[in-house]
Amino acid sequence: MSTRFVLKDHVNESRLVNDRLIFSAIFAGILFTVLMARLAILQVVDHEHFDVLSNKNRVDIEPLPPQRGLIYDRNGVVLAENIPTFSLELIPEKVIELDETLSELAALFSVSSEEITDITEKIKQQRRFRHVVIRERLTEQEVAIFSANRHRFPGVDVVGRLIRHYPHGALFAHTVGYVGRINEKDQARIDEKNYKGTLQIGKTGVEKYYEDLLHGQVGYQQVETNVQGRIVRELENEPSVSGQDLFLNLDIHLQRVASEALGDYNGSIVAMDPKTGGILAIVSKPDFDPNLFVSGISLKDYAVLRDSIDRPLFDRAIRGHYPPGSTLKPFVALAGLELGVVRKNTKTYCPGWYSLPGKDHSYRCWKAHGHGKVDLKQSLAQSCDVYYYDLAHVLGIDRLHNFLDLFGFGRRTGVDIPSESRGLSPSSEWKRSARNQVWYPGETLISGIGQGFNQTTPVQLAYATSLLAMRGINALPQVARGSRENANSELSLMPIKRDDSLPIVKTSNWQVIVDSMVEVTLGQRGTAKSVGKDFPFVVAGKTGTAQVFGIKQDEKYDVETLAKRLHDHALFMAFAPAENPEFVVVVVAENGGSGSKTAAPIARKMIDQYFGVATDEH
Amino acid sequence: MNTNLLTDRANPERWSLTKALRVIHLDASLLFGLLSLLGVGLMILFSAGNQEVALLVRQLIRIGTAFFGLVILANIHPDRMKDMAYWIYGAGLILLIAVLLVGEEGKGAQRWLNLGVVRFQPSELMKIAVPLLVAAYIAERPLPPTFSRLTVCFLMVVIPALLIAKQPDLGTALLIASSGLIVIFLSGISWKLIISFLLAAASALPVLWYAMHDYQRQRVLTFLNPESDPLGSGYHIIQSKIAIGSGGLSGRGWLEGTQSQLAFLPERSTDFIFSVIAEEFGLVGVGLLLLLYLAIAGRGLYIASQAQSSFARLLAGSISLTFLVYVFVNVGMVTGLLPVVGVPLPLVSYGGTSMVTLLAGFGILMSIHTHRRMMTS
Numbered sequence: 001m002s003t004r005f006v007l008k009d010h011v012n013e014s015r016l017v018n019d020r021l022i023f024s025a026i027f028a029g030i031l032f033t034v035l036m037a038r039l040a041i042l043q044v045v046d047h048e049h050f051d052v053l054s055n056k057n058r059v060d061i062e063p064l065p066p067q068r069g070l071i072y073d074r075n076g077v078v079l080a081e082n083i084p085t086f087s088l089e090l091i092p093e094k095v096i097e098l099d100e101t102l103s104e105l106a107a108l109f110s111v112s113s114e115e116i117t118d119i120t121e122k123i124k125q126q127r128r129f130r131h132v133v134i135r136e137r138l139t140e141q142e143v144a145i146f147s148a149n150r151h152r153f154p155g156v157d158v159v160g161r162l163i164r165h166y167p168h169g170a171l172f173a174h175t176v177g178y179v180g181r182i183n184e185k186d187q188a189r190i191d192e193k194n195y196k197g198t199l200q201i202g203k204t205g206v207e208k209y210y211e212d213l214l215h216g217q218v219g220y221q222q223v224e225t226n227v228q229g230r231i232v233r234e235l236e237n238e239p240s241v242s243g244q245d246l247f248l249n250l251d252i253h254l255q256r257v258a259s260e261a262l263g264d265y266n267g268s269i270v271a272m273d274p275k276t277g278g279i280l281a282i283v284s285k286p287d288f289d290p291n292l293f294v295s296g297i298s299l300k301d302y303a304v305l306r307d308s309i310d311r312p313l314f315d316r317a318i319r320g321h322y323p324p325g326s327t328l329k330p331f332v333a334l335a336g337l338e339l340g341v342v343r344k345n346t347k348t349y350c351p352g353w354y355s356l357p358g359k360d361h362s363y364r365c366w367k368a369h370g371h372g373k374v375d376l377k378q379s380l381a382q383s384c385d386v387y388y389y390d391l392a393h394v395l396g397i398d399r400l401h402n403f404l405d406l407f408g409f410g411r412r413t414g415v416d417i418p419s420e421s422r423g424l425s426p427s428s429e430w431k432r433s434a435r436n437q438v439w440y441p442g443e444t445l446i447s448g449i450g451q452g453f454n455q456t457t458p459v460q461l462a463y464a465t466s467l468l469a470m471r472g473i474n475a476l477p478q479v480a481r482g483s484r485e486n487a488n489s490e491l492s493l494m495p496i497k498r499d500d501s502l503p504i505v506k507t508s509n510w511q512v513i514v515d516s517m518v519e520v521t522l523g524q525r526g527t528a529k530s531v532g533k534d535f536p537f538v539v540a541g542k543t544g545t546a547q548v549f550g551i552k553q554d555e556k557y558d559v560e561t562l563a564k565r566l567h568d569h570a571l572f573m574a575f576a577p578a579e580n581p582e583f584v585v586v587v588v589a590e591n592g593g594s595g596s597k598t599a600a601p602i603a604r605k606m607i608d609q610y611f612g613v614a615t616d617e618h
Numbered sequence: 619m620n621t622n623l624l625t626d627r628a629n630p631e632r633w634s635l636t637k638a639l640r641v642i643h644l645d646a647s648l649l650f651g652l653l654s655l656l657g658v659g660l661m662i663l664f665s666a667g668n669q670e671v672a673l674l675v676r677q678l679i680r681i682g683t684a685f686f687g688l689v690i691l692a693n694i695h696p697d698r699m700k701d702m703a704y705w706i707y708g709a710g711l712i713l714l715i716a717v718l719l720v721g722e723e724g725k726g727a728q729r730w731l732n733l734g735v736v737r738f739q740p741s742e743l744m745k746i747a748v749p750l751l752v753a754a755y756i757a758e759r760p761l762p763p764t765f766s767r768l769t770v771c772f773l774m775v776v777i778p779a780l781l782i783a784k785q786p787d788l789g790t791a792l793l794i795a796s797s798g799l800i801v802i803f804l805s806g807i808s809w810k811l812i813i814s815f816l817l818a819a820a821s822a823l824p825v826l827w828y829a830m831h832d833y834q835r836q837r838v839l840t841f842l843n844p845e846s847d848p849l850g851s852g853y854h855i856i857q858s859k860i861a862i863g864s865g866g867l868s869g870r871g872w873l874e875g876t877q878s879q880l881a882f883l884p885e886r887s888t889d890f891i892f893s894v895i896a897e898e899f900g901l902v903g904v905g906l907l908l909l910l911y912l913a914i915a916g917r918g919l920y921i922a923s924q925a926q927s928s929f930a931r932l933l934a935g936s937i938s939l940t941f942l943v944y945v946f947v948n949v950g951m952v953t954g955l956l957p958v959v960g961v962p963l964p965l966v967s968y969g970g971t972s973m974v975t976l977l978a979g980f981g982i983l984m985s986i987h988t989h990r991r992m993m994t995s
Contacts, residue, residue, distance in 0.1 A: 010928075013761045016806040017931045018923050024804070024935070025919055028942045032908055035946065038953045042863040043901040050863025061848045061856070193847070220848055222856075236848075 053224070060223050063197035066216030067162060069243030071176055071206065073252045074280075074481060079176050080207065082162035086143050088135040092123045094155030101153055102134075108149065109135055109142060131159065133199065136295045164200060164294050168252070170287040171259055174315040175250065175279075175417060175479060177205020178290035180297075194218050203293065205315075206246065206479055209416045213483055216243035244483040247491060249278030257609040258283045261602040265589040267569070268316040268458040270477075271606055274466035274575060274584045276496050277475030279415070281606070282459070284316040318420040321455035322588055325546035326383045326595065327573045328404075328450030330468060330513050333376055335403040336391045337509040344512050347373045350386035356393065356441055363389050363445050366545070376512065381519035381526045383543060385449050392448025397439055400447065401427035406504075407464040414497065415459050415477045423460050426453035451547055462586040465573045468517075469540070469581035471510040474499050514540050518578050528572065528600040537577040537611060541603065543595030544571030567591035572599035576607055583610045643692040643988040645921070648980060651914040652965070656681055658907065659966035665873050666887040666894040667968065673887070677968055684977040691981030695989050696930050699982065703747070703754035707774070710747040713740035714781040741782045741790045742975045746982070748778060748794050749936040752801040757929035762806035771802050789947070789959035797940040804935045805928075841957050854890065857883050858952045862896040869900030887968040889960055892952045908945070911964075915942045918980075921987045930986045937979040944976075 042050065071080035088109065095101050102116055111119075111134065122132050138146070138158065146158055164179045166172065179200040182190075186201050190211075195201070196218055202208035219240030224233045249272075258269040258281040271281040286308075292301055305313050314320070336342040352370035353362040365371065365385040371378070379387035392400060405411070410425030424430075426447060428439035446452035463477050475496050482493040517540035521532030527543040546569040570592030575581040585606045592598035607613075636646040660674060667673040717740055752771050756763050763771065775798030783791035803812070827835065844852040861875065861883050869875075875897035886894050896904050918938025925931040944964040950956035962969055964976050 009760065013806075013928050014931065016761055017804050017928060017935065020804045020806060021919055021923055021931075021935050024800070024939050025916070028912070028915070028939065028946075031942075031946050032912060035908065035949050035953070035955075036905060038950075038955055039862065039896065039901055039904055042859060042953060043866055043896065043904075046863050047866045050860050051866065054860045054864035061853060222848060 062221050062223060064219035064221055064238075064240040065195075065197035065199075066218055066240035067242040068164065068179070068200075069214040069216065069245045069483070071214075071246045071248065073248055073250045073255075074278075075252065076247075077252045078167060079172050079248065079250075079252070081165050081167060083165045084160055085136065085163045086138040086158050086160055087133050088138060088142075088146060088156065089131045089133050089159045090119075090123075090156045091131055092155070096154060098123070101156065105134060105153065105156065108145060111135060131197070137163070161199070166290045166294075169289045169291065171252075171255060172205075172250070173287045173290045174284045174317065175205050175282050176248075176290070177207040177209075177417075178203055178293045179207050180293045181295070200294070204419075205417055206248065208418050210246055210480060210483075214243040214246060217241035242486060244485055245487070246483050247481045248479050249273070249276075249280060249481045250282065250479065251280050254281040254606065254609055255283065257281075257605055259285070259287075261605040262587070262589065265592055265598070266310055266316070267587070267589045267592070268320055269585065269587050269602070269606065270317055270458045270462040271583065271585040271610070272462050272466060272477055274469040274581050275475060277463075277466070277478050278481060279459075279462075279477050279479050280583075280610070282317045282479070284314070284320070286310045286312040288312045315417070315419070316588070317458045318415060318417050320457055320588070321421060321423060322458070322569055322571070323452075323454050323546040324409075324450035324456040324461060325544035325569070325571055326385075326450060327461060327542050327544035327571050327586075328409075328448075328454065328456075329380055329383065329388055330517060330542055331404055331407055331409075331464065332388055332391060332395075332400065332448055333380060333516070334468075334505060334509060334513050335395060335400055337376075337512060338403065338505050339395065339399060341394050342376060342391060344376055347375050348379070348384075348387045348390050349373050350384050352386070354386045354389040354445070356445070359442075361442065363442070377516040377519050378523075378525070380513075380516040380542065381523045383527050388448040389445040392444050393441070395444075395448075397444045397447060398427050398429070400444070401425055401430075407467055408460055408499070409454075409456060409464065411460075413459055413463045413477050416479050420459070421457050423457050424453055424455040450544065458586050458588050461571075461573055461588075462584055465575055465586060466581075466584045468510075468513060469575035469584055471507070471514075472505055514578055517542055517574075521574070527596040528574075530596070531572075531574060531600050531604045531607070535604075535607070535613065538579065539574055539576040539607060540578040540581075541572060541574035541600065543600055544573070545569070545593075545595045546571060548591065564591055567593050570595045570598035572596075572603045574600075574603050574607065576611070583607065585610075640988055642689065643984060644689070645917075645984045645987050648914065648917050648921075648984060648987075651910065651917060652977070652980060655910055655914065655965050658910070661872070662891055662895050662898075662966060663887055663968055665875070665898060666891050669873065673968065680969075680973050681977075684974045687974055688977040688981035688984070691978050692984040692988065694985055696927070696933075696982075696986050699750060699933075699985070700754045700757075700929050703751045706743070707747040707751040710740055710743045711778060711781075714744065714778060716740070718781065718784060739971050741778075741785070741787060741794070742971045744778045744782070744794050745790070745797065745940075745975045746978055748775060749797045749801050749933055749940070750982075752798045753929050753932040753936065756801065756805045757927065757932060761928055762808065763802075768802065768807060768811075771798070775799060775802075787960070789961040792959065793940065793943065793947070793961065796943050797936050800936045800939050800943075801932050804932050844958055845954070854884050854958060855952075855954050858890050858893040859954055861893040862953060865897040865900045865903075867900050867902060869896070869898045869903055872898055874898060889948070889962055889967060890952050891967050892949055892963050895966075908949075911942065911945045915939070918983050921983050924990070925986050926990050934983050934986050937983055941976070941979070 068082060070078055070082070073079055088105070090101070092098065102119065105111065106113070106116055119132060119134060134156075135142075143158055150157075166176065166178065180203040181199060182195060182201045190201065194215070194217065198215070198218070202211040202214065207214065217240060219238045221234055221238070222236040224235060254271060258271065262269055262283055262285050266285050268285070269281060269283040270279065272279045288305055333342075337344070350365055350371040352365050352368050354365070355362045363385070366383070371382055371384045371386070374382065374384045374387055378384070404425050410423050412420045412422050414420070426443070431437050431439050443452055447454055459477055467474055476499055478494065478497060480494055482491045484491045518538055520526045520543065521528050521539045521541045526532070528541050531539050531541050548566055548568060568591070570589040572587045572595050573585070575584045585603050587599040587602045587606075589598050589602065639646050639649065660677065663677055664674055752774050755774065756767070756771060759767065775795055779791045779795040782794060830838070840847040844855045846852065848856060864870070865875070875894060883890055883893055892904070895907060915938045918934060918941065922931050922934035922938060925934055941964060944961060947956060947959065947961045948963045951958050951961065962972055965973065
């Protein structure tokens with residue numbers, strides 16, 4: 001057995017380590033002297049200071065919640081404000097008999113036993129010196145009742161708080177959104193410290209998207225309180241920083257016109273400034289009153305909203321999936337021009353139907369006996385389906401998909417409202433991965449007229465329209481225009497957001513499409529003559545009538561027999577003036593029947609309002 | 619030969635407690651010091667825990683269990699411990715990784731491993747395993763260690779420390795790192811090396827600072843100065859300082875501290891128990907307590923200096939000095955000198971796991987002292 005023998009000098013080693021031990025002992029002695037010095041400062045030098053703090057009075061630290069920023073429209077009209085209310089609150093630490101107090105309060109203010117259980121649970125979770133809300137929005141009478149009985153409830157008090165209020169009710173329900181009580185899910189995404197003393201947080205819409213900006217920074221005050229918890233003296237005060245005020249691009253007048261013009265139709269209207277991407281009006285119908293949510297919506301009210309077949313809580317403008325129908329045609333036509341598949345003067349004969357070479361199945365044009373010979377301009381003006389069946393067939397789905405992708409179809413626009421949907425712009429690749437099926441040539445035809453798998457959100461369509469209007473110069477849709485720190489500071493504008501992938505198209509091709517869309521509103525046979533009529537500016541537009549219900553080969557679409565919910569969706573997109581566009585509008589009226597009869601006149605009202613033209617009704 | 623241990627040189631016939639304890643490998647002075655400290659601890663705990671007897675009983679059961687461990691370790695020869703060092707360390711490391719993968723959460727950190735019967739904190743095992751292994755490894759070769767062996771030592775310290783910091787348990791990670799670094803320091807590495815290491819660490823700080831995001835910097839700043847954050851960690855410190863300061867020279871008397879008794883002081887039976895002592899017994903009381911800590915550690919350092927191998931010397935030195943680091947960090951923390959890292963006051967704070975490891979450490983000290991070969995034999 002051989003082990004490597006290591007020569008060790010034991011005497012030297014132990015001296016080395018012992019020296020270090022002595023050094024360490026001295027060092028430890030110094031450190032402990034420092035501790036003693038620190039203790040002597042606290043306990044002897046500053047003793048009186050701390051003695052006062054601890055003796056008769058106690059020190060409390062109260063969070064000072066910041067005031068939430070206000071939200072204005074572009075004219076400075078308030079869309080979301082803070083109004084004072086009174087709430088009944090309790091500080092657990094200062095309550096002597098908690099259970100008894102709660103049951104007596106419950107009797108006085110008719111608080112249900114479930115609410116009491118909730119409150120007890122909350123008390124257990126929080127620090128004992130934090131306020132717990134028992135009842136929000138006390139009426140004047142309730143405040144009076146409590147004041148008369150205050151002596152019975154030490155540690156309970158009426159506290160004035162600011163609460164969010166939406167003066168225009170349902171008008172901005174989806175876009176501005178609403179605030180609500182902070183729940184567990186919210187707690188995971190916020191800095192809990194900054195929300196001490198804050199009861200509400202943005203739940204939907206702009207209120208949620210710009211939560212950080214609107215909320216502000218919590219402050220605190222360190223105070224001396226007496227035994228009853230009343231503040232005797234303030235020791236330190238770090239004021240809170242109010243949230244920033246938010247100015248939106250929305251115009252309340254236009255928004256009102258949009259809401260009224262859409263009337264009883266379910267659906268959506270999006271109007272934007274194509275130069276900046278600023279959203280001027282955005283409506284989703286049906287709507288609801290956001291004020292219901294602010295201090296906790298009742299189960300009954302919520303059930304009504306949730307279970308309604310019309311889904312009022314659903315924001316159709318950014319989440320509604322609609323087949324674009326014929327509103328897709330200008331983009332398909334542009335694809336044809338850009339990829340050299342058609343030219344301005346190429347004519348296609350429309351007999352009223354189209355079939356693929358060697359196949360029996362015939363695809364119908366909306367006009368049963370056909371448009372005859374149509375060129376590109378007339379194909380758009382009259383919305384000839386056969387022209388686009390043929391064009392899509394020659395383009396093929398994947399080339400079409402890649403071109404539409406440049407216009408944002410199938411992608412989120414990134415609008416500053418949470419939970420935007422992506423829509424769907426189909427491709428053979430998509431069908432393989434999503435459905436594990438091959439792409440059929442017939443599906444290309446249907447895609448060419450914006451039906452089939454195509455799904456577009458109104459905001460997406462508005463963005464794509466603004467790209468047409470601006471001949472490819474893009475500005476992504478944005479609700480917020482700017483913010484300011486407080487009422488005295490300057491408004492700082494938000495930057496215009498742009499997309500990197502610009503659709504590069506020949507200048508002349510843009511013009512062909514714009515001219516054709518002008519023909520829609522001004523041409524003899526244009527589908528939206530009502531829009532161009534007696535109007536000082538030139539409007540470019542396109543109607544769309546999107547099928548909700550598949551009609552079989554030999555059946556006829558019969559408005560009379562079909563249930564309202566299965567009627568076609570009516571769509572219209574437009575921009576004006578055609579040569580120097582300032583205004584883009586997209587209208588989707590669910591089950592509106594026809595784009596030209598229903599959606600186009602609604603868009604005309606919007607255009608009139610924007611350009612200050614009096615309409616017949618006025 | 620063994621009878622030598624039982625006979626007092628001056629009074630060969632007299633029976634003495636010291637000698638009797640020696641038979642079961644316990645050191646009387648250290649034992650006396652520890653028992654005094656534990657007694658004071660129970661008294662304070664009674665006050666801090668709202669005079670709840672059940673709390674005391676639970677703490678007593680822990681002390682009993684921990685003492686059982688102490689006696690067992692005291693009876694294991696230091697050489698056996700040295701042999702087992704690698705195995706203990708390896709097992710500890712595996713358990714630490716297991717904690718990160720399948721550990722149970724408590725208070726937002728993953729520290730516990732559920733072994734069916736007991737829940738177990740592998741980081742506690744590492745408090746012993748790290749200095750044990752580093753001492754065993756360094757003492758294999760002549761001191762001071764070469765640079766390449768030092769690098770190995772650093773890895774032995776840093777790897778478990780990082781794993782524990784990730785749980786996250788910064789306090790324990792720092793204590794474990796310091797217990798290993800103390801061994802390295804005691805092994806006699808040159809001052810030049812120590813100073814250049816400190817300089818390198820100091821110059822890395824600004825670089826790190828610039829690499830951090832704003833919110834990370836903010837977090838570091840509140841960590842260093844908790845009083846800037848009175849709604850969060852600063853609350854503890856503010857209340858703790860009031861408790862300590864109002865205690866004055868002689869204190870308010872046992873069970874008389876208002877900050878403590880009126881529940882203003884958070885975590886008063888665990889990390890902030892020192893503030894209760896300071897409020898109720900004043901500067902005189904805490905002075906005596908700190909002296910008791912110094913006396914216990916002093917005995918440990920004496921044992922280290924009398925040890926017969928470098929391994930034992932290094933290990934004993936590290937255990938004694940780490941004990942003082944514990945005290946310094948805790949007291950520094952509650953008096954607002956150091957950031958709040960969550961280190962309990964050793965042998966006084968309520969809580970089981972650290973009690974077991976601390977007394978195990980003293981078991982090792984006693985083993986080192988009582989297993990010396992007698993020169994007289």
